[in-house]
Amino acid sequence: MKQDIGDLALFGGGKLFPDPLHVTRPTVGSKDIFLDHVNAAWDRLWFTNDGPLVRELESQLERELQVDHCVLTSNGTSAMSLVIQALGLKGEVILPSFTFVSTAHALQMIGIKPVFADIDATTWSLDVDHCRALITPETSAIIATHLFGDTADIEALEALCRSENIPLLFDSAHAFGCTHHGKPVGGFGVAEIFSFHATKTFHTFEGGAATTNDEQLAARLRKMRNFGFSDFDHIDTIGTNAKLSEIHAAMGLTNLAVFDDTLIANAQSHDHYAKILATFTGLTLRTPPEHVASNHHYVVAEVDHDTFGLSRDNLLQILHAENILARRYFYPGTHRCAPYAESNADAHLPVTENLADRIIQFPGGASIPQEDITKIGWLLAFLAANANEITARMNRLA
Ligand code: T4K
Numbered sequence: 001m002k003q004d005i006g007d008l009a010l011f012g013g014g015k016l017f018p019d020p021l022h023v024t025r026p027t028v029g030s031k032d033i034f035l036d037h038v039n040a041a042w043d044r045l046w047f048t049n050d051g052p053l054v055r056e057l058e059s060q061l062e063r064e065l066q067v068d069h070c071v072l073t074s075n076g077t078s079a080m081s082l083v084i085q086a087l088g089l090k091g092e093v094i095l096p097s098f099t100f101v102s103t104a105h106a107l108q109m110i111g112i113k114p115v116f117a118d119i120d121a122t123t124w125s126l127d128v129d130h131c132r133a134l135i136t137p138e139t140s141a142i143i144a145t146h147l148f149g150d151t152a153d154i155e156a157l158e159a160l161c162r163s164e165n166i167p168l169l170f171d172s173a174h175a176f177g178c179t180h181h182g183k184p185v186g187g188f189g190v191a192e193i194f195s196f197h198a199t200k201t202f203h204t205f206e207g208g209a210a211t212t213n214d215e216q217l218a219a220r221l222r223k224m225r226n227f228g229f230s231d232f233d234h235i236d237t238i239g240t241n242a243k244l245s246e247i248h249a250a251m252g253l254t255n256l257a258v259f260d261d262t263l264i265a266n267a268q269s270h271d272h273y274a275k276i277l278a279t280f281t282g283l284t285l286r287t288p289p290e291h292v293a294s295n296h297h298y299v300v301a302e303v304d305h306d307t308f309g310l311s312r313d314n315l316l317q318i319l320h321a322e323n324i325l326a327r328r329y330f331y332p333g334t335h336r337c338a339p340y341a342e343s344n345a346d347a348h349l350p351v352t353e354n355l356a357d358r359i360i361q362f363p364g365g366a367s368i369p370q371e372d373i374t375k376i377g378w379l380l381a382f383l384a385a386n387a388n389e390i391t392a393r394m395n396r397l398a
Contacts, residue, residue: 001378005386005393009321016379017323017372024297025367026198027262029254037250046246049226053249057204060256065186067211069218072249073225076173076195076208077102078242080143083191083210085110085238086220087167091138095171096126097335098352099145103171104334115139116335118349124286125152127351128160141167146175146185148286149294154180154188161189169193172211176202177263177295178288186211196252201266201297201365202259204252207244265366266296272370273299273362276377280384282308283360299364300329302355309387312358314394318383324376327361 007013028034037053046052054072061070073079080103084093093107097116104114117130126144142161144152152170161168168188173195175185186192191214194200196207212218220237223230228239255262270285277285286300303312310318312328319326333356335344362376383390 002382005390008318008390009323010318011393015321015323016375019323021324021363021368021372021376023325023327023361023363024199024365026203027201027255027258027265027366028251029256029258033257034250034254037253038247041246041250048243048245050222050243051246051249053246053253054244057249057252057256058209060253061186061209061211064256064259065184065211067184067187067192068213069211069215070186071210071212071218071221071225072204072244072252073208073210073242074244075197075206075242076171076193077106078225078240079193079195079208079210080169080171081106081110082221082224082240082242083169083193083217084112084141086217086224087141087190089140089167091140092136093141093143094126094131094134094139095143096145096147096352097333097347097349098124098330098355099147099171099334100173100330101334101337103143103145104340108339112140113138114334114340116333116340116344116347116349116352118351119355120153121351123153123289124148124150124355126157128153128156131157132160135164135166139164139166141169143169143171144189145171145173146178148174148298148300149178149292149296150286150288151175151178151180151185151292158189173197173200173208174298175295176200177259179293181291182293187213190214191217196248201262201295202252202255204244204248204255207248207252262366263295266364268370269364269366269368269373270294270296270299272373273301273364273377276373276380277301279377280308280381282306282310282384282387283380297365299362301360301362302358303360304358308384310383310391312360314391315383316360317394318390319379322379324363324379326363328356328359329361331356331359 167190191212196204224239225242
């Protein structure tokens with residue numbers, strides 16, 4: 001533990017963690033159950049193309065998410081691309097800048113212009129008034145993100161899309177296992193898209209899904225993920241290869257079996273941070289509102305430079321030196337990323353830009369030992385107590 005600011009690793013002291021402490025580690029169920037599924041696939045010699053494990057996982061997810069159709073895909077980005085193309089979107093699509101770049105890329109790659117809207121300062125969800133102001137005759141959809149285990153402003157976005165007669169989609173990569181007014185995320189809008197990447201609270205190594213209550217859309221997505229085949233030699237539509245393999249589905253079945261435990265462990269980590277951050281000022285933990293049951297996978301805080309005494313980026317530098325690999329998702333905001341910066345040079349998204357400069361994600365989730373959170377908490381309190389002296393020393397080093 002640090003007694004003096006000279007003990008900080010940034011100033012030459014020993015690292016608080018000998019090995020890197022990642023922002024997240026994959027949560028895994030029983031290795032034996034996973035291997036049982038893999039052995040069964042091995043014996044069947046059936047490894048992909050709508051295999052029995054994929055079908056079983058799809059039906060379990062439909063029950064879990066209370067949605068009519070779950071179409072598994074190779075990753076979340078391919079699910080998003082398929083839905084965008086299955087719905088025939090074109091022209092312009094409105095989305096938040098403050099999200100992962102994948103949706104903007106999926107649009108831009110097929111010549112649809114991503115139009116970046118700001119988020120609301122309180123909810124961090126798409127700002128509905130700004131979306132309304134951005135709608136033009138070219139707008140073909142709105143794609144909102146449920147961010148950090150919270151949900152978007154679903155009702156207001158639905159009302160807007162209904163009045164404009166355009167589809168509403170959700171990027172739900174962060175919201176598996178969350179509910180909104182008691183209803184599971186997965187059945188809202190025309191379709192929702194999940195990522196089952198290893199960094200997500202429920203994962204299939206790599207993978208993703210589109211969920212929908214629209215039977216025709218689901219049928220189209222199933223064909224499109226498999227080159228457009230409707231049977232052995234009939235190709236009905238253009239498509240691609242976006243299938244999930246049996247080994248990925250085996251991981252999904254394994255992890256879904258322990259998902260209730262994952263949620264409990266996520267909440268324990270989140271609560272532990274909440275108690276620690278309440279003992280000093282300047283780091284405000286993001287806590288979803290009452291109507292959302294969060295998956296608590298993301299431990300995200302806003303750094304208030306004035307009250308905490310350290311800027312977000314100085315804090316990040318100190319933590320990384322200690323081997324605590326906190327992240328600043330989603331810095332700097334998609335509209336300021338290289339592929340979009342020039343065409344959005346005039347875009348003014350004050351809430352997004354402010355948040356992108358203040359936010360930090362701490363190591364959290366179900367796999368982090370509670371004693372590691374205690375150590376991080378101790379360090380954060382030490383930094384808060386000595387912030388001015390540390391900042392002065394960092395300035396001298398710069
Ligand atoms: N929408 C949203 C809101 C998303 O966040 C994402 C993906 C998508 C859509 C698209 O879904 P996918 O097409 O990816 O299914 C990661 C992931 O690659 C990406 O899936 C994720 N979001 C994004 C937010 O984060 P990186 O480059 O930040 O990940 P990386 O490799 O630095 O890993 C993060 C931490 O996780 C590391 O500190 C180590 C740990 N880790 C990672 C992997 C892969 C492990 O411990 N084990 C592992 O196997 O992008």
